[in-house]
Amino acid sequence: MRTIRQLAVIVKYRLIAARNALRTLHTQSRLKLATILGLSLFLWVGLFRFAWEAFLWVEDQNEIVADLVTSFIFDIFFFSLGGMLLASNILMGYGALFGAEETRLLSTSPVNRRSVFLFKGLETLSFSSWSVVALGVPLFAAYGLTHTPPVSPVFYPVAVAAMGIYIVLIAAAGQTLNLLFAALFPRRRKEVLIVLLGVVVAALVAYSLWHLADYRTDKPMQRWMGDLPARFGFLRHFLLPSHWMSLIFLGAAQPGAGEFAFPGGMLLSTTLALCMAYLVSGVLLYERACDRVRSAGGAKLVHSGMWQRILSRLMGRGHGAMLAKDILYFLRDPSQWLQFAVLLGLLLFYFL
Numbered sequence: 001m002r003t004i005r006q007l008a009v010i011v012k013y014r015l016i017a018a019r020n021a022l023r024t025l026h027t028q029s030r031l032k033l034a035t036i037l038g039l040s041l042f043l044w045v046g047l048f049r050f051a052w053e054a055f056l057w058v059e060d061q062n063e064i065v066a067d068l069v070t071s072f073i074f075d076i077f078f079f080s081l082g083g084m085l086l087a088s089n090i091l092m093g094y095g096a097l098f099g100a101e102e103t104r105l106l107s108t109s110p111v112n113r114r115s116v117f118l119f120k121g122l123e124t125l126s127f128s129s130w131s132v133v134a135l136g137v138p139l140f141a142a143y144g145l146t147h148t149p150p151v152s153p154v155f156y157p158v159a160v161a162a163m164g165i166y167i168v169l170i171a172a173a174g175q176t177l178n179l180l181f182a183a184l185f186p187r188r189r190k191e192v193l194i195v196l197l198g199v200v201v202a203a204l205v206a207y208s209l210w211h212l213a214d215y216r217t218d219k220p221m222q223r224w225m226g227d228l229p230a231r232f233g234f235l236r237h238f239l240l241p242s243h244w245m246s247l248i249f250l251g252a253a254q255p256g257a258g259e260f261a262f263p264g265g266m267l268l269s270t271t272l273a274l275c276m277a278y279l280v281s282g283v284l285l286y287e288r289a290c291d292r293v294r295s296a297g298g299a300k301l302v303h304s305g306m307w308q309r310i311l312s313r314l315m316g317r318g319h320g321a322m323l324a325k326d327i328l329y330f331l332r333d334p335s336q337w338l339q340f341a342v343l344l345g346l347l348l349f350y351f352l
Contacts, residue, residue, distance in 0.1 A: 007119055010111065044134065048138035055143055059146060071250060075236055078241075078243075078246055081135060085171070085174075088128040089171050090181075092127055096120045096123055097120050097121075097124075114286070124171065143249070144159075152253060152255045155249075158264070162245060169270060172278040176277055179285045182292065183288060183292065245263075251263070
């Protein structure tokens with residue numbers, strides 16, 4: 001109970017800080033706010049229009065092809081989204097749990113480390129879930145509006161609930177991997193992350209190029225459609241949570257069928273099991289992992305001399321120094337450039 005009370009106090013003051021930050025938005029540049037909102041709206045509308053056109057095309061096909069393509073669309077989407085969420089939770093969670101100044105400050109306060117661990121887990125969950133709102137909402141909104149016959153009334157509530165459970169499942173898995181990673185590799189964590197990321201990206205590139213070479217024919221679309229089950233058959237494995245999400249969406253769209261109940265139960269039970277593993281690993285490993293990471297010391301900083309000299313010659317001293325600062329901030333934060341690299345790899349896998 002003490003841990004929960006302390007967690008509630010931390011969350012309360014974080015919400016107060018967020019409220020105060022929202023109140024000061026009007027003092028910032030209107031152009032900056034308009035640019036952020038405009039680009040976000042453009043992304044959302046563009047994804048919705050793309051999904052709308054794709055599902056309309058699917059609806060024009062015969063029933064067997066439509067069901068097959070729709071199923072693979074959801075399987076590929078949720079698998080890619082799960083990979084992106086997992087990478088985001090691992091990278092952001094590692095920095096939040098072990099590298100953030102706020103975490104070090106809370107560790108020196110009367111708040112116990114279990115409360116800090118739970119709070120940082122919730123914080124990482126909230127910050128890493130933006131991709132679900134940006135990518136998931138347009139997809140299932142377009143699917144619900146274009147589906148023939150009209151979707152069941154329970155489709156939208158079930159879709160929202162399933163997306164929320166899926167986010168928690170991926171977050172629990174990512175945070176548990178964070179603790180194991182910090183406990184096993186406190187000194188070479190950056191090098192191990194780079195190697196693992198390089199292996200994943202290289203595998204995605206090799207896989208994409210290998211299959212792309214098979215479609216240099218006069219009718220690549222027909223061959224692609226014919227080879228679809230063989231190429232992405234592994235995404236339909238019943239032990240993959242991404243396939244459970246696909247079954248939930250497809251089942252909830254059918255009026256009165258209730259076919260989403262079993263995969264929904266699988267998703268919920270697995271999420272609860274991973275949350276329990278996350279809590280147990282936090283109790284057993286978090287304090288030890290914190291001590292090992294902090295005793296290992298920080299990474300070497302990237303200095304600005306080379307960047308500033310090059311950019312100052314190209315853009316002038318003032319603008320060059322400002323751009324060099326932004327580049328160094330990007331390079332010194334592994335959570336930013338690693339997420340960028342993972343996102344590029346997932347996009348390559350998706351399009352090719």
